[in-house]
Amino acid sequence: MKNVSQCEVLIIGGGAAGLMCAAVAAARGRNTVVLERSKKPGRKILMSGGGRCNFTNMYIEPDNYVSNNPHFCKSALSRYTQWDFIALVSRYGLEYHEKTLGQLFCDHSAKDILAILEQECEAHGASLETECEIHRITPQNDTGFIVESSDRRWQCESLVLATGGLSIPSMGATGFGYDVAKQFGHSLTARVAALVPFTVDETTLALCQSLSGVSLPARVSCESQHFSESILFTHKGLSGPAILQISNYWDPGKAVHIDLLPTLQIADYLHQQRSEKNNSLLGNVLAQHLPKRFVQALLTDATFGPEIENRPVTQLSDDTIGLIEARVHRWSVVPKGTEGWRTAEVTRGGVNVDEVSSKTFESRKQPGLYFIGEVLDVTGWLGGFNFQWAWSSAWCAGQYV
Secondary structure: OOOEEEOOEEEEOOOHHHHHHHHHHHHOOOOEEEEOOOOOOOHHHHHHHHHOOEEEEOOOOHHHEEOOOOOHHHHHHHHOOHHHHHHHHHHOOOOEEEOOOOEEEEOOOOHHHHHHHHHHHHHHOOEEEOOOOEEEEEEOOOOOEEEEEOOOEEEEOEEEEOOOOOOOHHHOOOOHHHHHHHHOOOOEOOOEEEOOOEEOOHHHHHHHHHOOOOEEEEEEEEOOEEEEEEEEEOOOEEEOHHHHHHHOOOOOOOOEEEEOOOOOOHHHHHHHHHHOOOOOEHHHHHOOOOOHHHHHHHHOOHHHOOOHHHOEHHHOOHHHHHHHHHHHHOEEEOOOEEOOOOOOOEEEOOEOHHHEOOOOOEEOOOOOEEEOHHHEOOEEOOOOHHHHHHHHHHHHHHOOO
16 A cells, blocks of 8 residues: 555646646745656756757747637736746846847846746745656545556645646657546647647759758748748758747648848849849849858759859849749748757647636636646747746746646
8 A cells, every 4th residue: 555645736737737836835835746757857958959948038929829719818918927937037046048030038047947946946935846647536525636657646625737748758748648638528629749840842952951050040931820030941842940839830831931031122123233234143132131051952943044153143034033032032932840849949839728717727627736837738939938838827826836
């Protein structure tokens, strides 16, 4: 017979949301325990942002999130804002900087964020158990839940699922949280890899491979959504911030439209250069505004005819300028797919938020059961938005567990 340990709040998952919730609940005087499956907590925190952790964003808005219920995130994001989390880490003297577009990174290491969360838990008396596999969860009539782990049985009043999604399985991601949700009658929205690079058809792949490592600013759109950031050609297809962002809005079969020079109308520019009798070679003129390797790949196409790269601008026809304009500003790609869970930063979809309170994050199906963070059908943009969702949802649940 396994030993029985008791606590008031039991949190499954020692990631960003789980540790945050534990610290907040314990600060209210609740006897709180976190169970983590891995050897160490916060593994995704440590690997995020190239080891610097993009822990929030200065410009958080509900529109930065994707969900089948776009209103669900509003309450939490307004009650615990990016400024609240910045105030928390600032109390610990965290040194950080804004990289681009409001993205805040640690100056030194992602370890600093994890250390702050662990210190918050320790200061308020929340405890952490690692290498803890959960085998069974059983609801009790009036006393919460019995949770059977690999080494003991836990009895708790409130049970919090902070188990994350399916992204980056090498970090320990599993579908455990979804299985528990289904056990208690919750429905799930479709879960797909998000913030993830695209794979492409063979023709486009040959282009991408020839340009592997080339990055350039672009405007990428899918239906009504668009992002203006850089794209990156890789040996597998297309990546870079703008591609990862638009993947949140892409579904199989949809076209992705890419403007490879959004800051300059290339047709107008070439017409002007031609009228000014610019005898410079086309390749050299374009290379003033686009990476040279990209220009070479762009113009190495039978459509343009031979040696167009070495043709003076004054000799360009209107039709040729029109073809260049279409290739530069209206490149359309229908991705073959994505690189999947291995490289996806987050999971789009999850526990149906219509069945969870947006105020307390308690299940509407099972009293005492809470869901926070990525396990829910709320997915943020690239740039610190998903970490802020972890902090906000965890803080809100921590007020009620």
